[in-house]
Amino acid sequence: MLALDRVSKIYPNGVEALARFSAEIRQGEIIAIIGGSGCGKSTLLRAIAGLDRASSGTVTLDDEAITSPHAKIGIIFQEPRLLPWLSVADNIGFGLADLPAAERREKVARALERVGLADKAQAWPRELSGGQAQRVAIARSLVPQPEVLLLDEPFSALDAFTRRDLQDHLLDLWADTRPTLILVTHDVDEAVVLADRVLVMRPRPGRLFDQIEINLGRPRDRNAPLFENFKRSVLTSLDRSLDRNVPDRDATQGPGQAMWW
Amino acid sequence: MTSDAPVLQQTLEPAESTAAPSRAAHYARPLLGILLPLTLALGWELVVWSGWSNGRLVPPPSRVFATIADLARSGELIRHVAATLWRVGLGFAFGVVAGTVLGAISGYWSLARRLLDPTVQALRAIPSLAWVPLFILWLGIFETSKIALIAVGVFFPVYLGVMGAILSVDRKIVEVGRTFRLSGFAMIRRILLPAVLPAYVVSLRVGLGLGWMFVVAAELIGASEGLGYLLLDGQQLGKPAQILAAIVIFAILGKLTDWLIEIAAAPFLRWQDAFSRARGA
Numbered sequence A: 001m002l003a004l005d006r007v008s009k010i011y012p013n014g015v016e017a018l019a020r021f022s023a024e025i026r027q028g029e030i031i032a033i034i035g036g037s038g039c040g041k042s043t044l045l046r047a048i049a050g051l052d053r054a055s056s057g058t059v060t061l062d063d064e065a066i067t068s069p070h071a072k073i074g075i076i077f078q079e080p081r082l083l084p085w086l087s088v089a090d091n092i093g094f095g096l097a098d099l100p101a102a103e104r105r106e107k108v109a110r111a112l113e114r115v116g117l118a119d120k121a122q123a124w125p126r127e128l129s130g131g132q133a134q135r136v137a138i139a140r141s142l143v144p145q146p147e148v149l150l151l152d153e154p155f156s157a158l159d160a161f162t163r164r165d166l167q168d169h170l171l172d173l174w175a176d177t178r179p180t181l182i183l184v185t186h187d188v189d190e191a192v193v194l195a196d197r198v199l200v201m202r203p204r205p206g207r208l209f210d211q212i213e214i215n216l217g218r219p220r221d222r223n224a225p226l227f228e229n230f231k232r233s234v235l236t237s238l239d240r241s242l243d244r245n246v247p248d249r250d251a252t253q254g255p256g257q258a259m260w261w
Numbered sequence B: 001m002t003s004d005a006p007v008l009q010q011t012l013e014p015a016e017s018t019a020a021p022s023r024a025a026h027y028a029r030p031l032l033g034i035l036l037p038l039t040l041a042l043g044w045e046l047v048v049w050s051g052w053s054n055g056r057l058v059p060p061p062s063r064v065f066a067t068i069a070d071l072a073r074s075g076e077l078i079r080h081v082a083a084t085l086w087r088v089g090l091g092f093a094f095g096v097v098a099g100t101v102l103g104a105i106s107g108y109w110s111l112a113r114r115l116l117d118p119t120v121q122a123l124r125a126i127p128s129l130a131w132v133p134l135f136i137l138w139l140g141i142f143e144t145s146k147i148a149l150i151a152v153g154v155f156f157p158v159y160l161g162v163m164g165a166i167l168s169v170d171r172k173i174v175e176v177g178r179t180f181r182l183s184g185f186a187m188i189r190r191i192l193l194p195a196v197l198p199a200y201v202v203s204l205r206v207g208l209g210l211g212w213m214f215v216v217a218a219e220l221i222g223a224s225e226g227l228g229y230l231l232l233d234g235q236q237l238g239k240p241a242q243i244l245a246a247i248v249i250f251a252i253l254g255k256l257t258d259w260l261i262e263i264a265a266a267p268f269l270r271w272q273d274a275f276s277r278a279r280g281a
């Protein structure tokens, strides 16, 4: 289980990017984080990834405090961030340097097969389309079999059609080993297609505003009426999160917070 | 692409018709560049041959090549070329090592950069030839001062290139290394080195160019052998053919050594967009 306990982040310039964010995320759960621009979504993800330290509060994975990048936690960014000097295959095998070459080659081959890029194994990253490159990035972070995979707007640079394709692809890959997925997105459709639970954040300071369980079976039909219902409730919550006159709900009251005053 | 090809080639087998134009283009491009100097040289040769000019101050190509052949036959050429190559090689080596080490330190540690860089930049502002009198006083008139001068010329572009390359390594890619928990050394080997290599190769080539420039200066100042000595000797004895011969050999050696760096780096830079385009793909 991944536990976030009153995670706060104040940047050196004084911006309070994240305030007392608490959540508990089950192993294998798919979480979508949604919220207005600048409400601390990337900050939160970077804290979970161990790329930045939280100013206060803790991130724990299976009772282990996360303070620096961890083998069980992978992250995918908005850009594929492939290493341009490595072939597609070597990019995917980047995190497997400790394995014997034969085993590594086999895992990479399987991953390439899995993301449908077997014919691109020896291509350079610059020869890939945006969608293909992002698939390589997904394969690269999944191949070491992380327990938690963080995705920061992974598909936002892609066209709608490719995005749908990759969403389905991601679910497909997720089903193999069922890691916890935490996905930041601006796309309500994407959140409802993928997530078991949508966390809505609100800005200044960035904090949790609302949680919506998406009780839909899989695979999900984007055109089903129920799907529309969930989309609407996420949208409503999102609208309310941006309205300054709406007070915070209980969701932000992390355990222990109320005892302070 | 095929529309550029002559009609004849378009009717060939598909496999060949795609290969032929690109191969033709591959050879045609450098040929195009040779056209102008070649025409001028042949033109001048003709002017002298037909007696319109005696070619004493500007000897025709045939006389320049005859001079080179003479020098080669007497063994002089080898001696001078070896002396110059030795100086450039040694000065280049020292300059590259110093530039790489200091550039890497300045690029990697911001404290070292704040400490070191202002001084290096101030020294860089001094025209390198201004060091010559001092080097001669300190190191004597012989090899050491020449090699020091060349090393100084090579040092600055390499230093700047390495430091700039390290400073401009994409933070986002470094972050990828961090998420895979690369330690200091693995980070340098697997992320930093490949990322700075293209800029490093460029700085080596610029440094080498300056090395050739400064070897001429060093040898003009006082030497008993070397291509620069041939230049000076040609001037003092009024032998323009010898001067031009030395210039031609400088050009050939400069191009050749530059090409060696390019060839040596090519296997590591195949991934580069710019590189494969420059290769005429």
Ligand SMILES: Nc1ncnc2c1ncn2[C@@H]1O[C@H](COP(=O)(O)OP(=O)(O)OP(=O)(O)O)[C@@H](O)[C@H]1O
Pocket: A011, A012, A013, A015, A016, A017, A035, A036, A037, A038, A039, A040, A041, A042, A043, A044, A206
């Ligand atoms: N390195 C930083 N230094 C200072 N302030 C920062 C830094 N990174 C982010 N911030 C600030 O922290 C707040 C939250 O930023 P963050 O990037 O987490 O937002 P976000 O929710 O990911 O936004 P977006 O949806 O636009 O990506 C913003 O106000 C931003 O200006």
Ligand SMILES: [Mg+2]
Pocket: A041, A042, A043, A152
């Ligand atoms: Mg963000």
